[in-house]
Amino acid sequence: MKRFKFSWFIACMALIGQSLGVLAQSNTKEKKPNIIFIYADDLRFDGIGINGNQHIITPMLDRIAEKSVRFNQANVVFSLCSPSRAALLTGRYGSANGVLELGSDLNDGEITIAQYLKKAGYHTGMSGKWHIGKEPKAVGFDFSVFFRSNGTYYGRTINDEGTVAKVEKHCDLYCAERSMDFIKEAAKNEAPFFLFHNTQLPHMNGELIWDARQETKKKYETSKMPVAANRMDDLSGKPEYLKSVRNLSQAKVYGYPDSLAIQKHTLDYYSVITEMDEYLGLLFQTIEDLGLKQNTYVFFMSDNGWMLGEHGFTSKVLPYQPSTKVPLFVIGPDLVPVDLDQMVVNIDIAPTILELAGVGLPDNFHGNSLLPLLKGESLDWRDAFVYEGLGTYGGALPNLTVINKDFRYIETYENRSLEKVIFREFYDQNKDPLEVNNLMDSAEIDEKVNAAQELINAHKTNILNQ
Template sequence: MSRVTPVLLYSLTGAVVLSSLSSCKEKKSEEVKKTMNVVYIMCDDHSYQTISAYDQRYMQTPNIDRIASEGVRFTNSFVANSLSGPSRACMLTGKHSHANGFTDNTITFDGSQQTFPKLLQANGYQTAMIGKWHLVSEPTGFDYWDILIGQGDYYNPKFIKNGERVQREGYATNIVTDLAINWMDSIRDKSKPFCLFIHHKAPHRTWMPDLCDLDLYDDVIYPMPENFYDKYEGRIPASKQEMSIIKDMDLVYDLKMADKENEIHTTTGLEEAGRNMYNALNPEQKAAWDKHYDPIIARFKKDKLTGKALAEWKYQQYMHDYMRVIHSVDRNVGRVLKYLEENGLMGNTMIVYTSDQGFYMGEHGWFDKRFMYEESFRTPLMVRLPGGKKGDIDEMVQNIDYGPTILDLAGVKVPSDMHGVSFLPLLKGEKVSDWRKSLYYHFYEYPAEHAVRRHYGVRTDRYKLMHFYNDIDCWELYDLQEDRMEMHNIYGQPGTEKLTKELKDELLRLQVQYDDPIRNIYKD
C-alpha cells in the first residue's frame, strides 16, 4: 500500500486545520468545523485470512479492502480475550475482562458501568447500536438500538428494537445493513455528530449463506493449511480441545446435511439443532436451500466417505459456506460505503472495519477461536480517517484501544481508568516513540464448549509466552519469527532461560499495570 503524507491535518474534534501555523491564525475565523462521525462495522468471527487486503489465498473482498486502500491496514491488531461477548465488553469499556467483569459468555454485562458510547453521548454525539449485541443485558449508552436476540439467526432473525421484540423476514446481513442505512438516512438528528455501530452476526457458526450466494465458489478447491493434520506434540492444551474439523464439526448442524430420509446421524449432540435450523426456513427459503444442498447430500450418502477423505470433504464444505457468508458481508459493506459517499459523509466520517476476534480456517485442524495462537488472537482492523494516513500501521494495537481512539477523535477526554490507549496519532501518520512493546491476553471460559483451557499470556513483536492454568498447569513459548505457525513449544529448552525470565517479568509487569488479580494466585 502506498504511503501518502496528508496535506491537511485534523484536530481532535475533526476540524480541518491548515498545516501552516500562520495560515491557521489568518483563516481561523473562516474555518468550518466538521466534527467527525464514526461508522464502526464489526463482524463476528471474521478471520483476517479471508480478507484479500490481508491474504489472497481464499477470496476477494473489494469493498472491505477499499477501507484499507483509502485508509490504513493494521498489520498487528489483536484482541484481549478471543471470545465474542468478552471481546465486545473489552471494546465498549476500553478495559480487560477482569476489570469490566464480563470474562466469559455465561455472565451478564453490567450496563451501568462506564463505556465510551456513554461518554460520547454526554458530549453531544448520537449513538446507535444495530445488529449483534451478545452481552445479555440491554444496551446502555445508545440513543437508538435494534439488536439481534442472543447469537441471532441468519434467516428471519428476531430483534429487540429499543425494548420491543420484532421478527424480520430475510437474511440477517442484509437486514442489519438496511436498518443501519435507514437510521443514518431517516432517524438520526442530522445536525449532530454520530457514532453508529453496525454489528453483523456473520460469519459466526453455522455459516449459512444468503440464498443468492448458495452456489458461489462451487468450482473452487481451497488450499489445505500445512498443519491441518497437526498432532499437537509438546502442546497438551491443544491436544485436549474440542474444535477439530475432523472430530467435532457436526455434519448436520455445521455442514447442513439434514437429509429428508433422516439417515444421516451424528454423535456431537447437535443433530437435532441442525434439523430445527432447517425447519425454521420459510417455504421459499427451503426451496432454494433444497436445490443447493439436496444434490450435495445425495453425493455424500453415495460416496460413504471415511478417514482422511471425510476430513478433507468437511474442510472444503466448511470453507465454501464460510466464504459465501463473507461475500454477503463484503457486498453489504459496499452498500454502506455507497450511502456515505452519495450523502456527502465520506469527508467527515471515520470508517472502521474489524471483527470481535480471529478464527481458524483449518489451521491446526480447527475451526472456532479462544486460544492465544495467532489465528484467533489476531483480528483484522482497517480504518479510513479523512485526511489521515494511508498505508500500513505495524504498531501493536488491541481492541481495548478502540474506545480511547474514538473518544480522542471526538475531543473527549479519555478516562484514566481505561486500559487502552488512543491510536489516533498513528492514524494521523505521527510517529509515537513510546508505543507499547507487548500485549496482554487472558481467556477464562473453561469448562465450556470446545474445551479450551484457561490461559493468559504476553506477546512481543517476536515472542509469545502463555500459561495454561486451573485444571492444568503448563507453559508454552514460541518464537514467532522462526515458527510462525506455532508448532514448536520451546518452553524449558536449553538456551531459553534468559528469554523466559524476561517474558515472565514482562507478563507480571502487565498484570500489575492492569491490576489482574490472577497474578496473586499463579506465580512461578
C-alpha cells in the same frame, strides 16, 4: 484631532469585535467528526482479500481498505464474542469489566464509549448483534436495532427500537438497512453521530452452518480452497487438555482433519463473508451518497479470529494466531493509506474514538489511543500485550499469553486462581508461524521467557488484582 483618533479607535475596536465574534461563531459551529465502528463476527485476519487471500471475494472491503490505514498486527484481548464486545466498548479487560463468558454482563459502574460520546453531544446508535446482558439503550445508545447472541440468518427475532418481531430477510441485510436509516436521519441534524454496527456474519447460524445462498457458493470452487498446513498436528507440544476441548471434538464433527472436509467447510465460510461484504457495501455507499466522507471516520474490525483446521481445530478462544489475530483498518478524511505493523488490540479502540471526538480519556482505560499512529506520528509503542484467556467456553483452561510480533508465550493454569501453571508454550512467530514447535526446552529463549513472565506478573498486579 483628538476626536478623530478617538473615532478611529472606536471603529477599530468594533471591527476587532466583529472578527472575534465571527471566529467564535465559526468555532462553535465547527462540527466534531462522525464515527462509525463496524464489528464483524468470527472473521479471521485473512478473511478479506487485501490481507493476502487470493481466493476470497470481498470487493467492497478491499476497496475501502485500500484507502485506509491498515493494521497488520491487530489482535483481540480475548477471542470470544461477548468479552470482545465488552472490551471494545469499555477499553478494559474482561477481568475488570466483568465479561468473560458468553452473554455475561458488565459490572456496575462500567461506562461505555457510547455513554461518553452521548454526554459529549453525540447522537449514538447501535445495530446488529448484541451479546452482553444490558440492552443497548441502558449503556448509552439512543437508537438500537439488535438481535441477541447467535441464531438463524433468516426469520431472526429483532428488537427494532423497542418493537420485537421476526424478520424474514437476512438479519445482516435488515440491520445494514436500519443502520443506513440511522445515518441518513443523523446526517440531517447538527449533532455528530456515532454508529456501532455489528454483523452476524461470518458467524455460523443457530444450527452451526454457514448458510450462504447457492448463487454465492457458486462463485467458489472447492478444489481451490486452502488447507491448513498444520491440520495433522498431533498436539504433542501442547497441553494435554486440548485433546478433549470442544475446538477439536467439534472439528471432528465437521470431518476435520480430512483435507476435502476442510475445503468444503472453507467454501461455506468464504461464501458468508462474501455476503457480509455485499451487505456492508450498502452501508459504505450510503456514506458516499450523503457526502459524509469529509467528516466521518469508519473503523472495521472483527471480534475474534477463526480456526479452519489449524492444529486440527475449529472455532476460536484458544490463544493461537488464527484465533486472536483480526483485520483492522480505518478510513477518514485526513488519513493517508498505509500498512502499519504496530501491535494493537481491541481495547485501543475506545480511547481512539474518544480522542477523535475530543473527549478526555478516563484514567482507568487499559488500551492506548491509536490516533497518533493514524496521523503518522512517530512514537514508542508496545511490542507485546497480554491475552487474557480466562473464560471457560468449550472447556478451555485459563491461560495468560504474551503475544509479540516475534514470539507467543502461553501459560496455562490449573484453575481460575492462576496459582499453578500446568503447561508452558513458546513459539517463534517468524520461523514457526504455524505454532507447531514448542521451544520451551530451549535455553536460547530464556531471556524472552523472563521478559514475557514479567509482563504477565505486571498484568496480574495492575489489572487482575485491582
